[in-house]
Amino acid sequence: MSSNKAPMLSKSRYLSGLQCHLRLWNSCFNRELASEVTPAQQALFGTGQEVGELATRLFPEGVLIREDHFHHEEAVQTTRNIVQDPSVSTIFEAAFLYHDVRIRVDILKRLDNGQWNMIEVKSSTSVKDIHLPDVAIQYYVLKASGLNINRAFLLLINNQYVYDGSNFDLENFFSFYDVTDEVLSIQNEIPSSIDEQHQMLSAADAPLVQPSRHCNTPFICEFWEYCTKDMPAHWIFDLYGVSQKKFDELTGMNVEDIKDIPDAFNLTELQERMRKCVKNNETFISKRLHAQLTDVEYPVHFLDFETVNPAIPRYAHTSPYQVIPFQWSDHILYEDGSLAHKEYLCDDDRDPRDDFTRTLLHALGQKGTIFIYTTYEKTIIERLAEYLPQYRDDLLRIPNRFKDLCAIIRHYFYHPGFHGSFSLKFVLPVLVPEMRYDTLSIKDGSHASFEYLRMIHPDTVSEEKEKIKEDLLVYCSQDTLAMVRIREQLMK
Ligand code: SF4
CATH class of the missing domain: 1.10.150 (DNA polymerase; domain 1)
Structure with missing residues (x-):
């Protein structure tokens, strides 16, 4: 239950409310019902912050409004003073309040004619639908606060930028997108949306909303687990x-x-x-399942890669969000039933692709079926072949040996315990209950990427590095051993 005075909205609350009134309600009154932030979400948040900080370097003369969101009124006052000061040409985190909506603007740029350009920084590489109401609510509050706005821009990452390994070219890394017209076209919807949200928040009870597809679009709702528990x-x-x-x-x-x-x-x-x-x-078992699993050439490999795709390129000749493989695991089953394991993990901050490829080619040899889970590994191999012409022919022969275990299961087997998902994390506990992911320190691929970046960070102490390294090796090896055991189970 809420009191009758609706809490203030912020930009993020307003966007939550556009997605779902219950999400907004819970954000205001029931934060404790939210699920824990996952490492993948943490990484996304970290990337947003890093990119935001990088963007401010495009405006070295900029002045930051330092008051945090707990001191919004003071921040508004400081902003007001700085707006009056013509010697300040750029303001970061300018604060405004109108219609009980608080906003902070990433970048405000003063023009010679006294007008302002507003700039919203995003770590995306293209304009997305959700960016428009995001900029539009800011534009609305700025206008209503008396600021004379010229244009509204999104500052996004240019995924065509290639880092040369020494000079980070900020001008090329970012791209400006003028979204003024789109933002103007939805201005008239904003007052009624704000009123609806305020009214809803002043009601005595939470709104009734059934969980559905809207819960994942445009954001994965943090109350999903709570809302779907029954x-x-x-x-x-x-x-x-x-x-x-x-x-x-x-x-x-x-x-x-x-x-x-x-x-x-x-x-x-x-x-x-x-x-x-x-x-x-x-359980559904197709008659063709057994043949799909046994039509193999020995030695049979079970292969898995781990990758990172940093928004800000780290290595020469890489672009924003380019996928870089840093680890592989290969379980090898011989015709006599014996099992071997080979693996590679780059454990320092350098481009791992050459070593990754050389060691991988050596482990896979020239023959033998290679089981993978989804076609992700094929995509990575093709990208490596483009980048490393010296290995191109050998690399491009590998996918001819691939068999996608996930596709085989999807076509020829189903168990109610999969709950509609064919991901290893759902299939393994049903088929091989003694092998679990929830007891591992690293539980999924995005967590592995997050931990890898932490491991190679110069500030991570060596003890911690060793621990992460061990966790990564255990995790990736579990993925390939899981495939071995799943195939065994299915063959039974
Ligand atoms: S899980 Fe869905 S219904 Fe529940 S608060 Fe979130 S968006 Fe709304």
């Missing part, structure tokens, strides 16, 4: 690839549980298979 174990949301239309149709028919979907309801082949398995509590 859903059936086989909720219709888990139907593989379910569209919003189908989801709404089923919800409209009061169907929440996959087992209650009527026989006549139009589903894809895979969704229909899921429905049957859940309804009859049975």
Whole structure:
């Protein structure tokens, strides 16, 4: 329950409210219901901060409004004073308040004619739908605060930029996008959206909103786990690839549980298979599964890569967000049933691609089927082949030996415990319950990337580096051993 006085909105609260009123309500009154921030989200946040700081270097004369968001009124007053001072040409984090909405503007640039350009910095490489209301709410508050705005810009990352390894060219790393017209076209929607949000927040009770596809777009809602905790174990949301239309149709028919979907309801082949398995509590095993798994050439490899894709390129000849593989693991099964393991992990801050490739080619040799899980490894190999012409031919022969274990499972096997996901993290606990990810220090690929960047950071002490290294080796090796065991189980 809330009091009758609605809390202030901020830009992020306003955007939460546009996505879902319940999300905004919970952000204001029930923060404790939010799930813990994941390492991937932490990394994203860190990237946003790093890129934001880098952007300020484009305006070396800029003045920062230092008061934090706990001191918004003071920040507004400081901003007001600085706006009056014509010697200041650029302001960072300028603070404004209007219609009970608080905003901080990344960059305000004073023009010679007394007008201002507002600039919102994002770590994206293209303009996204969500950027427009983000800039629009700022534009609205700035205008209403009496600032004479000329244009509104997004400052994004230029993914065509290639770092030469020595001089970081800020001008080329960033790109300006003028979004003034788009932002102006939605100005008239803003006052009513703000009023709706204020009204909703002044109500006695939380709004009633059912979790649905909107919970992941444009942001993954932090209250997802809480909102879905009472859903059936086989909720219709888990139907593989379910569209919003189908989801709404089923919800409209009061169907929440996959087992209650009527026989006549139009589903894809895979969704229909899921429905049957859940309804009859049975496992689907295609007659073709065994042949798919056993049609192999020895030695059989089980291969997995770990990668990073830093927004700010670290190594020569790389671009923003370019995917850099830093680790591989290969379990090798010989015809006599013996199993060997080979691995590589770059453990210092240098471009790992050459060593990664050389060691990988040596481990994989010239023959033998290679099981992968999804086609990610194929994409990485193709990119390495472009970058390392000396290995090109050898690299491009590798995907001919690939067999995608995930695709085999998706086509020829289903267990209700998968809950509509074929990711290793869902498949493994069902097929090989003694192997778990939740007991590992590193639990998924994005966590591995995050930890890798921490390991190679110059400020990380050597003890911590060693610990991360060990965790990374354990994690990647688990991925490939998991494939070995899953195949064994499926062959039974
Ligand atoms: S999980 Fe969905 S319904 Fe619940 S608060 Fe978030 S967006 Fe709203």
